[in-house]
Amino acid sequence: MNRMRISWLALYVCVYLLFLYAPVLLLPIFSFNDSSIVAFPLSGFTLNWFALLWQTETLHSAVRNSIMIAAITAIVSTMLGLCAARAASRYAFRMKRGIMGLIMVPLVLPEIVVGVSLLVVILQFGFELSLWSIVLGHVLICTPFSVVVLSTAFNNLDRSLEEAAIDLGETRWSTFRLISLPLIMPGVIASLLIAFTISLDEFIIAFFLAGTEVTLPVYIWSLLRFPARLPSVLALGTILLAASLILLVSAEFIRRRGLRRTGATDRGGLF
Amino acid sequence: MNEMMIKLTSVTKSFGTVTALDGVTADIQAGEFFSLLGPSGCGKTTLLRTIAGFEEPDSGSIFIDGQPMRGVEANRRPTNMVFQSYAIFPHMSVAQNVGFGLRRRRLRPDELQRQIDDALRMVSLEGFGERAAHTLSGGQRQRVALARALIMRPKVLLLDEPLSALDKKLREQMQLELRQLQRAVGITFILVTHDQEEALTMSDRIAIMFEGQIAQLSTPQDLYMRPKSRQVADFIGSMNFLRAEILRRQADRIEVRIEGLGKVELAGDQASHNADDQPAAGVRPELLTILFDETDRAAREVEGEITGRSYFGDMTYYEARLDGASNAVTISMRNTSGRPVLDAGARIRVGWEADSIILL
Numbered sequence: 200m201n202r203m204r205i206s207w208l209a210l211y212v213c214v215y216l217l218f219l220y221a222p223v224l225l226l227p228i229f230s231f232n233d234s235s236i237v238a239f240p241l242s243g244f245t246l247n248w249f250a251l252l253w254q255t256e257t258l259h260s261a262v263r264n265s266i267m268i269a270a271i272t273a274i275v276s277t278m279l280g281l282c283a284a285r286a287a288s289r290y291a292f293r294m295k296r297g298i299m300g301l302i303m304v305p306l307v308l309p310e311i312v313v314g315v316s317l318l319v320v321i322l323q324f325g326f327e328l329s330l331w332s333i334v335l336g337h338v339l340i341c342t343p344f345s346v347v348v349l350s351t352a353f354n355n356l357d358r359s360l361e362e363a364a365i366d367l368g369e370t371r372w373s374t375f376r377l378i379s380l381p382l383i384m385p386g387v388i389a390s391l392l393i394a395f396t397i398s399l400d401e402f403i404i405a406f407f408l409a410g411t412e413v414t415l416p417v418y419i420w421s422l423l424r425f426p427a428r429l430p431s432v433l434a435l436g437t438i439l440l441a442a443s444l445i446l447l448v449s450a451e452f453i454r455r456r457g458l459r460r461t462g463a464t465d466r467g468g469l470f
Numbered sequence: 471m472n473e474m475m476i477k478l479t480s481v482t483k484s485f486g487t488v489t490a491l492d493g494v495t496a497d498i499q500a501g502e503f504f505s506l507l508g509p510s511g512c513g514k515t516t517l518l519r520t521i522a523g524f525e526e527p528d529s530g531s532i533f534i535d536g537q538p539m540r541g542v543e544a545n546r547r548p549t550n551m552v553f554q555s556y557a558i559f560p561h562m563s564v565a566q567n568v569g570f571g572l573r574r575r576r577l578r579p580d581e582l583q584r585q586i587d588d589a590l591r592m593v594s595l596e597g598f599g600e601r602a603a604h605t606l607s608g609g610q611r612q613r614v615a616l617a618r619a620l621i622m623r624p625k626v627l628l629l630d631e632p633l634s635a636l637d638k639k640l641r642e643q644m645q646l647e648l649r650q651l652q653r654a655v656g657i658t659f660i661l662v663t664h665d666q667e668e669a670l671t672m673s674d675r676i677a678i679m680f681e682g683q684i685a686q687l688s689t690p691q692d693l694y695m696r697p698k699s700r701q702v703a704d705f706i707g708s709m710n711f712l713r714a715e716i717l718r719r720q721a722d723r724i725e726v727r728i729e730g731l732g733k734v735e736l737a738g739d740q741a742s743h744n745a746d747d748q749p750a751a752g753v754r755p756e757l758l759t760i761l762f763d764e765t766d767r768a769a770r771e772v773e774g775e776i777t778g779r780s781y782f783g784d785m786t787y788y789e790a791r792l793d794g795a796s797n798a799v800t801i802s803m804r805n806t807s808g809r810p811v812l813d814a815g816a817r818i819r820v821g822w823e824a825d826s827i828i829l830l
């Protein structure tokens with residue numbers, strides 16, 4: 200009976216993982232395939248699709264835009280998240296639940312609603328659509344994630360550590376800099392990474408609020424209208440896949456090293 | 471020596487509907503080892519945090535070394551605190567922890583190092599400076615917390631149950647060391663504890679707190695021998711209570727009849743001011759003596775019957791009912807060789823003395 204259940208469970212896990220990752224594995228396979236038609240059997244090995252990417256100037260500017268937007272979004276939403284999370288975990292104030300709830304709303308709001316309403320507002324005020332309008336939208340949807348991650352970090356931080364620093368003569372600000380910030384740094388890095396990743400592959404808001412310049416997801420979407428360009432989209436996908444894997448692994452590496460340094464017990468984390 | 475270090479006047483503090491401090495008034499002398507003792511939730515930590523500046527009192531005043539503390543932030547007060555969790559900064563070395571408070575004084579590196587070494591030597595942690603703080607044991611953390619606070623040369627050191635996280639052996643050792651350290655540095659210590667033995671062995675004076683108020687503030691001996699209320703008597707050590715009736719009250723003599731003990735005349739200071747017309751006579755378990763031998767004699771003797779016993783190695787605690795008394799009493803007897811162990815039902819003679827009675 201027991202063994203039966205375990206083998207069913209194992210089967211379920213296998214099917215689940217296959218469903219999750221098999222499509223992703225097709226990406227690198229076809230990106231090296233020497234044919235513009237994405238179908239088996241494979242016809243031969245080529246690096247042409249990658250070379251093609253190398254020569255596409257519009258792609259380069261889309262990548263630059265995306266990375267810049269993602270970086271600014273990550274920094275801004277993490278800073279906003281720090282303020283909100285610290286206030287929520289350290290102070291009691293009127294309407295705290297309501298205010299924190301409002302910060303969290305974009306988490307469940309459909310992005311298309313956020314995109315359209317921001318578009319209306321920006322046009323109404325007579326502003327030009329630009330990369331900054333995308334940053335605005337992305338900060339809106341990334342801040343809730345930062346708040347969640349950083350609230351956990353603040354709640355795990357023993358409050359008497361901050362009080363001890365103040366007791367030893369430090370100001371609130373120097374206490375934050377010398378004690379709180381180093382100890383919640385794993386949370387800060389996690390928040391930066393999450394916001395960066397969300398912003399990087401966000402499509403709907405970027406699509407609505409883009410002016411003349413586009414981000415990478417919007418650029419990829421525009422490529423899909425030309426079937427001949429499909430393999431180069433796959434090649435691009437392969438590069439993105441490799442990049443995010445490297446990013447993820449290094450983030451976890453940094454996080455664990457941080458934990459080892461302070462001897463904290465491992466609570467959560469990505470793996 | 472009788473210089474006043476801290477003056478608390480009607481300090482009151484509420485959290486919402488909870489009154490944590492309810493008119494606390496006390497004077498604490500310079501160089502004194504002062505303890506705040508009381509059951510959980512009576513406001514000890516709140517009082518300590520109010521002195522440290524982490525809580526602002528709703529009303530009342532706090533003076534430290536003659537200076538009013540209203541509006542003075544914690545980082546500007548001449549106090550330092552040893553937190554219950556020790557609050558050792560986990561991302562720093564032991565030396566960085568201990569020297570943390572000196573950062574602002576901008577000392578020369580060699581002078582800084584010398585002071586850190588001195589502080590570590592004071593708490594017997596020489597050579598631990600380079601250790602990462604998170605690798606320390608509980609007792610070592612406690613010492614680091616102590617060194618980190620003492621290096622600041624505060625006028626008052628505040629300690630919130632600093633020993634409660636340690637095991638019994640280490641706790642007793644640290645009690646001694648803490649007391650010696652306090653004598654050596656001469657700084658006023660205010661210790662919060664809910665362990666009455668700890669308070670009795672370490673303190674010059676103790677304030678017993680119940681529900682946000684100081685019930686009695688006195689020396690350990692006085693608190694133990696002359697508690698002012700039944701609550702205090704019961705909290706410090708254990709106390710037998712027997713019903714009593716005041717027969718005659720004169721200026722400095724009181725004649726009472728005590729259930730199970732009989733008629734006795736007490737000195738005036740044996741009766742607490744709180745004693746109403748339904749007083750109880752209190753007597754400590756160790757001040758009642760079971761007369762084991764036929765030939766044992768005591769100034770005053772009564773008879774009774776054993777109803778139970780608990781054995782503690784060096785001591786045996788007997789439950790007994792004295793003839794004519796409605797409450798049982800506890801009698802503690804030191805176990806010596808050749809002394810019999812009495813079972814329930816055994817008849818006993820109990821010796822006592824008039825001056826071991828207090829009327830509450």
Ligand SMILES: Nc1ncnc2c1ncn2[C@@H]1O[C@H](COP(=O)(O)OP(=O)(O)OP(=O)(O)O)[C@@H](O)[C@H]1O
Pocket residue numbers: 485488489490508509510511512513514515516517664
């Ligand atoms: N920040 C706070 N917010 C709300 N209530 C509080 C706060 N701090 C203390 N209290 C309340 O005030 C009362 C006294 O608390 P305090 O921590 O001073 O007790 P204590 O004597 O130190 O108890 P213990 O021995 O358990 O530490 C308690 O009823 C507690 O619930």
Ligand SMILES: [Mg+2]
Pocket residue numbers: 514515516
């Ligand atoms: Mg407490």
